[in-house]
Amino acid sequence: MSKTDSIQIPKSSESIEKVYRISAKLSSSLDLDKILQVLSESLLDLTGFDICNIFLPDPDNGEYLLNVFASDKEQYFAKERVFLKNTNHLKEVFESKKIMFYCGLERNKIKPRLLKYFRKYDITCSVHIPIAFPRKKQLGKSDIKGCIILDKRKSACNIYSKELNKNILMITNLAAIAINNFLLHEAFKNQRNRWYAIFEDTTDGIVIVDNELKINNANRAFKKMVDLEAKEAIGKDVGKLFENDNQYDVILKNLKDGFEGETIPSIKREVILKTKLDTLPASLRISFIKSTENYPRAILSFEDISKEKELEHNKDDFVSIVSHELRTPITVTRGYLSLLERKEFGELNDKQARFLTKTINSADKVASLLEGILEANRLSLGKIKLKLEPVNLVNIVKTVILDLNSLFKERNIKVDMKEKKIPKVCADEIRLYQIIYNILDNARKYSSKNSRINIGFQVKGNRVLLTVEDHGVGMSFLEKRNIFRRFTRTENALSNEAGGFGLGLYIVKSLVVSHKGKIWVESEKDKGTKVNVLLNQYE
Incomplete structure (x- = not known):
């Protein structure tokens, strides 16, 4: 073997300098073609081989993309798709997970399928190098998903040194990181494009708000909904969107709680939006996004409900x-x-x-x-006016129990009230009586004979919580979801016996909401129902 035909091994310092320069080129690009070109040129220059074949997996269909580079050309001269069934010669590299060196002079050691390949393309030496890609969710772990094949034609070559072997692996690993960065960047771009398409094409109006309550972006549907240009919306205080200041105060509190709280809630409510010429009723849903950079966003989704x-x-x-x-x-x-x-x-x-x-x-x-x-x-229609004053909630509950006493006795139902000293609530006394009467009468109607109704009070910050729990028929999930709608009644034997038109709890909820309170139920079929009413303290 002549000296001119052998691979020249660079000195250690030169080798380190070369690898450093190659690393800088690979890490500075998110263009796959450029990364592959730098990789192939580096390996061909380092080894003195003629051809560099790079096989990379196509994540969409499981096939391989083959990129072929030649030492006498600046750019690759071939790019084609290779089917899995045609990649049997890569299996040995994938399984061994190490560089495989084949010399045409030692044909007795080469497998038949590779020998056929050598003869066809007049190859004297071939090096198969695995490309290990990092696993997405396992730090420090990698999978062999690609391969580089370096081929030398006609002239013979010598056996690799350990230093050259190490440099090849180093360059390949750097390239794998650069390729992986490219794939992540492409995935991010695709996800962003999909999100933007959804954002712009959805029929609901969408507004993105930052933690300073300024509008960052708004989609076409929202701009059309309120007749706004893009430049008018961006940077605007989100409070300017709403017609009612009191309504915005509640939304402002929801936004602040969402931005500051560890548990991010999803909020839905009806609002009135300002438009250039009029107002527009809309259903608002608020959800929150917490980014890794601790730069949160709120997504406000508006559905036009003017027709409804x-x-x-x-x-x-x-x-x-x-x-x-x-x-x-x-x-x-x-x-x-x-x-x-x-x-x-x-x-x-x-x-x-x-x-x-x-x-x-x-x-x-x-x-x-x-x-x-x-x-x-x-x-x-909001035509009921409330006369708000300090009201003793415990006394109102006692009065209702006394008024319903004869009806409780008919079914032998015991009422257990855990009397407790609590602050007075801000309420209309007549309407508060109506709320509690309806809740207790409902508990009576849907309780079994000889059962018990428990009434409790709790102070929750600047609010008071009233709970009324029966041990009756209870409700299914669907019944519970619809219980506050007009003309809604549960379907069971006691409901048929109780009668009624399904308006009581609708009226109760409307009155509680008009008091700026909150009402919800907890229930399980055949085990009973607990009604919770949260009212504001009088200040």
Whole structure:
């Protein structure tokens, strides 16, 4: 073997300097073609080989992309897709996880499939180098997913030194990191593009707010919804979007709690948005994103509900008109029935008296239904005015228990109230009585005979929590979700016995919300229900 045909091994200091320069080139680029070109040129220059074949996996379909470079050209001259079934000659490298050296002069040691490859392309030496990519979730671990094949044609070569072997591995590992960075960058770009497409193309209006409550971005749907240009929205105080200042105070508190709290809530509420010429009712959902750089964002998603509100308003008007029109004849009918009951037109026999009692009860039920519908309608339109004052919640509960005492005795239901000294609440006394009466009467209706109702009080910061827990039929998840809707009743034997029109808890929730309070239920089928009412202390 002549000296000109052998691989020249660089000196140690020169080798380190070369690897350093190569490292700088590889780490400075996120262009895959450039990374592969630097890798191939470096390896060909370092080894003196003629051809560099780089096999990289295609994450989309499991095939391999083959990039071929030649020592006498500045750029690669081939790029093609290689199917898995045609990559059997790579298996040995993947399995061994180390550099494999093949010399054409030692043909008796070369496997038949590689010997065929050598003969076809007139190759005298070939080096197969595995490319190890870092695992996504396991630090310090790697998988062999790619391969570099260096080929030398015609002239012979000598065996590698340990130093050259080490430098090849070092360059390959640096390239693997650079390729992995490129793949991560591409994945990030694709994810960002997908997110941006969703952000811009969704029919809901979306606004992104920073922790200083300034608008960072808004999509097309939102700009169209409120008739804003992009430059008018960006950097604007989010409070300027809302018509009602009191409404914004609640949203502001939700945003601050979300930005400061460890547990990030998801909030949904109805709001009124300002537009250039008018206002727009919308359903608002707030969610929070915490970034690794501790630079949080809130996503405000607005759904236009103006059509739903218009339909609801028309329905409320219709119900109100019909209820008013029916109330007059019912009142007149009830008046005549009262005259008969007082025997103003003479004595009634037993059968007539029985039928009269049933007719009066039916008329009273219809009158009660109409009053409930009108009450619910007034609440939905915000026509009920509250007289807020300091109210003793415990005394109101005692009064309701006393008023319902005879009904509790009918079913032999015990009421256990854990009396406790608590601050007075800010409430309308008459409406608060109505709230508690409805809750306790419901607990009575849906409790089994000989059971118990527990009433408790707790101070929660500047609020007072009232809990009413029965041990009755309970509710399913679906029933619990719909319990505060109008004309909603649970389906069970006790509900059929209890009667009612499904308006009570709707009215209760509307009154609690009008007090700036909160109401929710906890329930399990066949085990009972617990109603929680949170009211503000009087300050």
